[in-house]
Amino acid sequence: MARADRARYRRILRFAARELAIQWWFELALPKIGLARLAARGRTRRLTRFARGFRSMALELRGLMIKVGQFMSSRLDVLPPELTSELAGLQDEVPPEPFGAIRAVAEGELGASLEAAFARFDADPVAAASLGQAHRARLAPELAIDAGFADVIVKVQRPGIDQIVETDLAALRKVARWLSRVRLISDRVDAPALVDEFAGVCHDEIDYLHEAASSERFADAFAGDERVAVPGIAWERSTRRVLTLEDVSAIKISDTDGLRAAGIDPTEVAPVFAAVMFDQVFGDGLFHADPHPGNIFVTPRAGGSWCLTFIDFGMMGEVPASLRRGLRRLVIAMGSRDGAGLVEAARDIGVLLPSADTNELERALSALFDRFGGKGFAELRDVDPREYKAFADEFGDVVRTLPVQLPENFLLLIRAASLTSGVAMSLDPTFNVWDSVEPYAEKLVRDEGAGFARDLAGEALENVKIAWRLPRRVDSVLQKAERGTLTVSSPQVERRLSKLEAALRRTISAVMFAGLAVAGAVLYAPVEALGVTLMVASVLPLAHALLARRQ
Known part of the structure; x- marks a missing residue:
């Protein structure tokens, strides 16, 4: 690399290393010694500081750092508002x-x-x-x-x-x-x-x-x-x-005042825009992966009609055959509220890593379908927030620890779907994206009818095999019970017992670490230098606690 490139490279890595160290300390290290509440107390301030630091670096360096920040600012569905709101300015403030x-x-x-x-x-x-x-x-x-x-x-x-x-x-x-x-x-x-x-x-x-x-x-x-x-x-x-x-x-699609001035009802634009986007995904599979408002105009035509004009085709996605098959199974599973089928569809798509605990995931999905299945966005807004909290408390650990990955083009598909929903709802706050998806989902199932029939035949054959083997399995279980060799495994209980045992082993070695950590965390805001010094000094007892955990 040239000198300027090396300086740029090091600047990015320094920022990343510092922020990763801070997140590791507060989000992983402190909760392990029972200081989760202390860590949570300053989370909003830390996220805001990170977002401001990243935005400042991105505007200085430009290049891909701006694109990374723009992508993060658009993920309102998975990232906290402290991040997205602070980075939103990168959509419009790129210096020329x-x-x-x-x-x-x-x-x-x-x-x-x-x-x-x-x-x-x-x-x-x-x-x-x-x-x-x-x-x-x-x-x-x-x-x-x-x-x-x-x-x-x-x-x-x-x-x-x-x-x-x-x-x-x-x-x-x-x-x-x-x-x-x-x-x-x-x-x-x-x-x-x-x-x-x-x-x-x-x-x-x-x-x-x-x-x-x-x-x-x-x-x-x-x-x-x-x-x-x-x-x-x-x-x-x-x-x-x-x-x-x-x-x-022409008229920017998000300019509702401009649309009304041209005699165009924004609520009529929303379903057409969604239909055009889903035509791309469920049609030949080539779709515009960056349909933000700056890339779509509403162009008035003679006689009061209008059309959608798309620009900027630098970011395009494609739905390959393998992903199409997975989406078909996903739609069928969601329609039948089948948690196990949804897990299998996620495996087909390639979203779930092999380490996924599918038993707990299936149980969580079944509970999700039972509580919220079949509701549109408007109905979900009317659900008592305590319902959501109860579900999050019960299955939060399962959802947060899902081992997932995004297969090729799936990231672009998620981005396109997220932007489509956001733009449509900005045009019509009552817009329900599921109403637009449903016709395409039905067509997808019809188009894959032969494959669906094969799936049903395969499942029927598998059920026959299970029924044929069932008497032998029952007999084997009874024999083990008679000999006293029958064992029952509960991975969730075993994991909790293992965590408890590890916590007891490292309690004594963590006392000194806890003292230094608390002092450092408390002093971090008012006296940053002293706080950092105390936190660095606690590394030795922390290392001892972690080594004790592994023994």
Whole structure:
């Protein structure tokens, strides 16, 4: 790496190491010695500090750090609001590159000056993103005739973005390897695999020719569909680092006031948008994986009609055949409220790691179906919050300790579904996404009817085999009972007894550690240096306590 790249790499790793150490101390170490309440007391402050620190670093470094922050800010479903609200600004506050640097990249790629390549090129950017920025321009008359449009948006990559992406990915892979050595994390998520998938998405995004091809493939999929429009591409002015598109700017889909002013009811837009998105997933399987409001316009047409215009096809996902089969089983299991079937579907999709305790998971899912199954979002909002708390108290440990991973393209599918639901509900607060999913779920089951029949036949055959072996198994159990060799295993009880025994063994060795830890944690906010010193000093008794636990 060059000096600047090495400095960037080390900056990311220093930030990650510091934050991981803080989280390990407060979220893992302190609760092990009975100080969970003390750790929880400052959790909001720590998360806010982390988010602010990350946002500051991302805005300084730009590149993939901004994209990572943008992704985290969109995961309102799994990340706490202390993180998402603080990082939300990264969606709109990406600083632009100086025009001189953008001009150099564009002219180097096109092999001509901007004045020669375009009839007009605006120096002020329309938008700035993590990997590039967009400028308005106008094609020369002869090119406009060939392209079929004159006004264009020119996307130009940031200078040196290829090396920045590689440096950032190297740092993220290093952090992922750190996480993979933490058993609590590695049992639940394959961090290196997630980074590899993220890397694939990023490499696609910095190849504008790949984005252009995806745009045309998307347009072909919706050819003749009056609901959807896609900008044309000026291939003569497009390269791997410069992409020239038809300017299709219209009403941003989240601009409800603008929609009403144009005579368009936002509540009518919501179901059409959801239907178009699900058409992609359940149709040919190619879907726009970044349908945030900035990438979708509502374009008025003559006669009071309108259509949805999609832009930015750098992040695309695809539903492979294996995932389609898993989704079919998932839909069937959810429809029949079958916890065991849902677990098997999750295994088919590849979400569950082999270490999953499926017995406890099946019990939790069955309880979930019994309590909340069949309810729409509006009904779920009316459920007594104490119901949710009771479920969380009973099955929280099972849910939090699920060993899961995200198979290829599943991360993009989750992102697309999450953004689709969020945009639709912003247009219509009463919108129920399940109403839009249901027709596609039914079609999916019909299309896979033969496979479903085979599944039923297989299950029937398996039931016959079980019935055939049942008398022998009953006889074996009775014989063991008569000989006094019958044993009953309860993994949950055994785990709790093991934890209790380990806690008793390390109690004495943890006393000194607890004293230093409490003092350090209490003094951390008012006197950070002294607090850190006491916490570092407690490492030795902590090591003794941990070694005693392993014996």
